[in-house]
Amino acid sequence: MGKGLVPPFRKGGLGGILLGGEAPLRTAAIVSGIVFLSLMISPVVSGQNVQLSIPASSGAIGAEVSIPVNIGDTTGREIIAAEITIQYDTQALSATDATVLGTIADGWLIFPNTATPGEISVYMAGANVLSGSGTFVNLHFVVQSTAQVGGMYPLNFTRALLNEGDPGVVSQGGTFIPEPGGEPERIPGDANGDDRVNHLDLLKLILSYGKNSGDAGYDPDADLNDDGNVNKDDVIILWKNFGASKQ
């Protein structure tokens, strides 16, 4: 339909309007031009749609992170419900929850669904009509140990619906970048970090026994109480926890 309107618009079009061609031709050109322009322009009028977007974010491996879904100006749009589904990479993230506390949808009911790996869906609705712009909902994740530090993991909308589809939505996904995690917490007495306290830890203490920080052979891992020397105090810590393990 748009294509059929192109030739008359081109032929009589702007030239006819600007230079003042013959009256009927000019009228036809103006009418077809207006129809053509309105057909071409109406799908891209951005004021019609409300934008949903996810900003770039980052977080340490092992940490809990909150990633917002932001919403553009909602004033006067009568928004009282939304359905959003975001896909993410399970190598980097695992979704745990979604909340609206402190967002512009604070007070709405929210039903997060994280049952499908790599996907978080939220159904939300409220009696209070939205106004303004800002964070719409916070998505909560745990950064996975398999995440690559510095990698760029996309979060994409696979569903974004406001009310029953009116107003329309323009959605833009985001990127998550993992950061290095802290040292995992060791159980007391675990000198070699294998989450067990046993003869291997005792061996490390024996090899470093009597050594002070700065000495050749001083092993900071064997210095269980971090006081700068490996001595009977460290052996006592090991002995008290001998046999312990994580999970």
Ligand SMILES: [Ca+2]
């Ligand atoms: Ca150990």
Ligand SMILES: [Ca+2]
């Ligand atoms: Ca010590």
